[in-house]
Amino acid sequence: MVETSSAIITDRLPEKRLYVVSGNKKQSEDIKRLMMSFYNIDVFIDYSDALKQIEVNRPAAVVVDDFVPPLGGEAFVGFLRNGDYGKKVPIVYAYSESTAGSVEKFPYQDSVIFLRKPCNAGELASSISSQVSSRIEGEWEEIEPVQKSALKKTLQTFNTIATLIEEGSPVPYENIKSSCIPLIEAVKSGNFKDLLGAVKHHDNYSYVHSLRVATLLTLFGFNLGIKGDDLMTLSTGGLLHDVGKMQIPLLVLNKPGKLTVEEFTIMKGHVNATIDFLEKTSDLPKGVLLIAAQHHEKTDGSGYPHGLKGAGLNELARMAAITDVFGALTDRRVYKEPKTPEAAMKIMQSSPGHLDQHLLSLFQNILLGFAMV
Ligand SMILES: [Fe+2]
Ligand SMILES: [Fe+2]
Known part of the structure; x- marks a missing residue:
């Protein structure tokens, strides 16, 4: 691609934002590193902050951890799907072995992709991108x-x-x-x-x-x-x-x-x-x-x-x-x-x-x- 320092000038900023909603700092850092070439990434360690931000700036997708504070990933997805702003935001739900059983009975299946932790770069990229580009x-x-x-x-x-x-x-x-x-x-x-x-x-x-x-x-x-x-x-x-x-x-x-x-x-x-x-x-x-x-x-x-x-x-x-x-x-x-x-x-x-x-x-x-x- 053209990458000279005199590349094409424009006044429109890119809007490719991914929210990572997880209380696990290492996991968030890993996702940030794996996805940094695909998205601009914001990390939230508490989903209440993510919900507020989604009202202001809707992301292309959200990656949520099953144990995110204060009440866990399922509660966050519920708030998102029942709110005015997050109904259709694609979600990647990262779950662990201990919550694997509840994934099948998960109440909000629409536009949610489930990934078993730890997620690798290819799985994350294809899961997010297949939803965003479905x-x-x-x-x-x-x-x-x-x-x-x-x-x-x-x-x-x-x-x-x-x-x-x-x-x-x-x-x-x-x-x-x-x-x-x-x-x-x-x-x-x-x-x-x-x-x-x-x-x-x-x-x-x-x-x-x-x-x-x-x-x-x-x-x-x-x-x-x-x-x-x-x-x-x-x-x-x-x-x-x-x-x-x-x-x-x-x-x-x-x-x-x-x-x-x-x-x-x-x-x-x-x-x-x-x-x-x-x-x-x-x-x-x-x-x-x-x-x-x-x-x-x-x-x-x-x-x-x-x-x-x-x-x-x-x-x-x-x-x-x-x-x-x-x-x-x-x-x-x-x-x-x-x-x-x-x-x-x-x-x-x-x-x-x-x-x-x-x-x-x-x-x-x-x-x-x-x-x-
Ligand atoms: Fe190229
Ligand atoms: Fe190149």
Whole structure:
């Protein structure tokens, strides 16, 4: 995505707020750490305070602990569902072994997802996001099967990665590949536009961006005659290129306008975080690592993290940089409307030292062929 310090200026602030309602400080800190790249998080150690705040500022979702003071999670959910402001707020209810029996008889099942403690990052992310984006994911049922399969499988993979990062475990590359098979099939058959559109309003922006880059990169490669394992490298490389962002706070990731020097340093750290994570997997193709490592490098050497230039830039990474910037400019964000493909292309052509202009013109021709610019 576009993360230069002169990123898009807007006056609208992001509203992606998650309330964590738990008297257990360690648990709240854990959830905060696991979810910091997805949400701006407020912690309440007493649900009375959370109820007051919900009247003022409704969150995207609430994670509540079964033992939260003063009267426990079930009482809090009751107040929420019977009040004027919290009727429809999605709830993730974290329960322990001792209250597992009461979960089945829980009186407020509507928009409540139950998670057994301790919750891992993937479970939390997918539970919250499936509720917040339930309408969007429901609409995926209506689109053509191969595109639906591409969306569902890549989303599942993406949520699993959140847990693997947390555990410090390697990525099972076979699983990543199998989730990209329907994506590649969709591109090969020319049936990929619905999936690009269907994902735009999903709550998990990291996933949205990565899926769109994976699709555009596959499209780019396929139309340049890249096949087989190399096409798979582009597809999986697109999906994985930014996974290190799961360790960057949303306040930085989603900040409208100019990042401070300090924030930009944090942002740039996502490249090395991605590489540190991907290097745990021994059978990952080198091209995937190169895409992740070099997608923010620029042809004139002004990119990051290494300031590589000219021939020092890998060809696949040059392609990834183009689809990454195009994807970011045309993505819908909480705080900005998407640029049109034509406007995005103009912006990309106006800084010739940044992107490989020969590859960019090839990419533009491919998009023209699909009436996408
Ligand atoms: Fe990106
Ligand atoms: Fe990136």
